[in-house]
Amino acid sequence: MFDKLLSPEVLKETWEILRTDFLFATWETLYVTVLATLFAIVIGLPLGVLLVAGEKNGVMPLPGGVMHVLGLIINLLRSVPFLILMIMVFPLTRLIVGTTVGTTASIVPLVIAAFPFVARLAESSLREVNPNIIEMAQSMGASPLQIIIKVMIPESVPSLISNATIAITTILGYSAMSGIIGGGGLGKIAINYGYYRYKYLVMLAAVVLLILLVQVFQSVGTRASAKSDKRLK
Amino acid sequence: MIEIKNLCKTFELDGKKVEALKNVNITIESGDIYGIIGMSGAGKSTLVRCINMLERPTEGSVVIDGTDIGALSEKELRSVRRNVTMIFQGFNLLMQRTCLKNICFPLELSGVKKEDAKKRAAELLDIVGLPDKANAYPAQLSGGQQQRIAIARALTTNPKVLLCDEATSALDPKTTHSILNLLKEINQKTGITIVVITHQMSVVEEICSKVAILDNGTVVEEGEVANIFANPRSEAAKKLVLPEGENIIVPDNPDETPVRIVFNGAAAASKPLISQMAIDIGVAANILSASTKTIGGKVYGVMNLGVAGGSEKVKAAADYINSVPDVIAEEVKADV
Numbered sequence: 001m002f003d004k005l006l007s008p009e010v011l012k013e014t015w016e017i018l019r020t021d022f023l024f025a026t027w028e029t030l031y032v033t034v035l036a037t038l039f040a041i042v043i044g045l046p047l048g049v050l051l052v053a054g055e056k057n058g059v060m061p062l063p064g065g066v067m068h069v070l071g072l073i074i075n076l077l078r079s080v081p082f083l084i085l086m087i088m089v090f091p092l093t094r095l096i097v098g099t100t101v102g103t104t105a106s107i108v109p110l111v112i113a114a115f116p117f118v119a120r121l122a123e124s125s126l127r128e129v130n131p132n133i134i135e136m137a138q139s140m141g142a143s144p145l146q147i148i149i150k151v152m153i154p155e156s157v158p159s160l161i162s163n164a165t166i167a168i169t170t171i172l173g174y175s176a177m178s179g180i181i182g183g184g185g186l187g188k189i190a191i192n193y194g195y196y197r198y199k200y201l202v203m204l205a206a207v208v209l210l211i212l213l214v215q216v217f218q219s220v221g222t223r224a225s226a227k228s229d230k231r232l233k
Numbered sequence: 234m235i236e237i238k239n240l241c242k243t244f245e246l247d248g249k250k251v252e253a254l255k256n257v258n259i260t261i262e263s264g265d266i267y268g269i270i271g272m273s274g275a276g277k278s279t280l281v282r283c284i285n286m287l288e289r290p291t292e293g294s295v296v297i298d299g300t301d302i303g304a305l306s307e308k309e310l311r312s313v314r315r316n317v318t319m320i321f322q323g324f325n326l327l328m329q330r331t332c333l334k335n336i337c338f339p340l341e342l343s344g345v346k347k348e349d350a351k352k353r354a355a356e357l358l359d360i361v362g363l364p365d366k367a368n369a370y371p372a373q374l375s376g377g378q379q380q381r382i383a384i385a386r387a388l389t390t391n392p393k394v395l396l397c398d399e400a401t402s403a404l405d406p407k408t409t410h411s412i413l414n415l416l417k418e419i420n421q422k423t424g425i426t427i428v429v430i431t432h433q434m435s436v437v438e439e440i441c442s443k444v445a446i447l448d449n450g451t452v453v454e455e456g457e458v459a460n461i462f463a464n465p466r467s468e469a470a471k472k473l474v475l476p477e478g479e480n481i482i483v484p485d486n487p488d489e490t491p492v493r494i495v496f497n498g499a500a501a502a503s504k505p506l507i508s509q510m511a512i513d514i515g516v517a518a519n520i521l522s523a524s525t526k527t528i529g530g531k532v533y534g535v536m537n538l539g540v541a542g543g544s545e546k547v548k549a550a551a552d553y554i555n556s557v558p559d560v561i562a563e564e565v566k567a568d569v
Contacts (some may be wrong), residue, residue: 130325139312140342141342230372231329
């Protein structure tokens, strides 16, 4: 299947597709990924905070039942394979976006799939905060909310940034899958040209672009995390 | 004034009850520097955390200036904690904030305007001797400097009481000394009551006027530092005051009789007591060990002598030494 991969006709055709479709597809991928990540953080970060602060020995203990249900929902959502989740959330997508097909519509299942993941990542970041520092804040008369906003979150910013980087690269990977339900982007190109129309070079180019995007996100994230960390001299 | 009354704290560990504090009674006068000393596991940290209710006592009460703070709600307690602040062994600075912002932290919590908080923080940086570190991050500072920042932070709200939980235990002796000096200075200037939790007798000697010795969750001895240092009665106190185990010191020479001298606040040793004794009564003593400290111009501590020449000489030496005010000599019996 790869024998005519680099013939002049194929190269020319691929270049043509690259020229006409890739810029927009890259934009769509970025648009979906960034928006989905933002929404996932908006929902996931507070849940991560609750997971840590709401514990029995946390700064804002919540009833055991509430914590149990919260953990259960997060685990349930994380267990559903994304491909199936996309279809399962159709009613919700229709409610929010008005349609279940298209680029914007693919953001909804991405957020649903990603926010539990983000919550777990945020949880692990927040757990890294030195408990003695939290005790210090309590000894200074900080309220639970003040401890969360002024101590736990700011102190774990470097870790939160590096976990946000993991989240965005994972969401980028998922977004490519949404080509199946008509979501735009590099994933759609890879599936439509590569899988349905046997244009493997186009598929390869789409994958290379996805790899490049991941690399960019990762190195920007790593650098931002290191730069934000004042523990390093 | 802090009154700790019948304080008990029981923890449950794997279904087993552990009594961390048993019926502790301590009264700390305003403006005092009060030491609470004990070996690790004695319950010191639990006790200090009961003073600001970071740990709720199982029984008993803590009364600060007439208010039983155990009876307060969490919200009321938060305002008390602005008056009873704390410094820690690990400094516990916010690592992602500059020193200045660390010092602003307690003011930020009570909603003081940013500008005012910064002004106050700058004043405190001056007081703790680090005016050039405003924009440095804690990781760039040495341990002693970090503790200074922590002290500054604990003082921003003008508290009445400062709790020090092993505040110098992570520092070297020289830095410990400078931090203790700073605390003493602040105590003298502001009249703040300081409660010092430590396992080091040297810390208590250096700054405390009174001390309680905590052993296994109970106060085994309490009183003026000088008295306890001179004459430790309890096992725990003896261990802390004489950590080398002075009891087992016996002369190598079988002809020598061991004599223990206790300096109980004698005027500072301007006279060489032992040499003078040799000249005055002709008894030469062998100094086997000595652990004396000068506190406020007075000598406290213990010296062990080996006196040769039979019981008459020993008695003469003991009489001679006993004639000096605030020095006590006694022959050490074989069973000691």
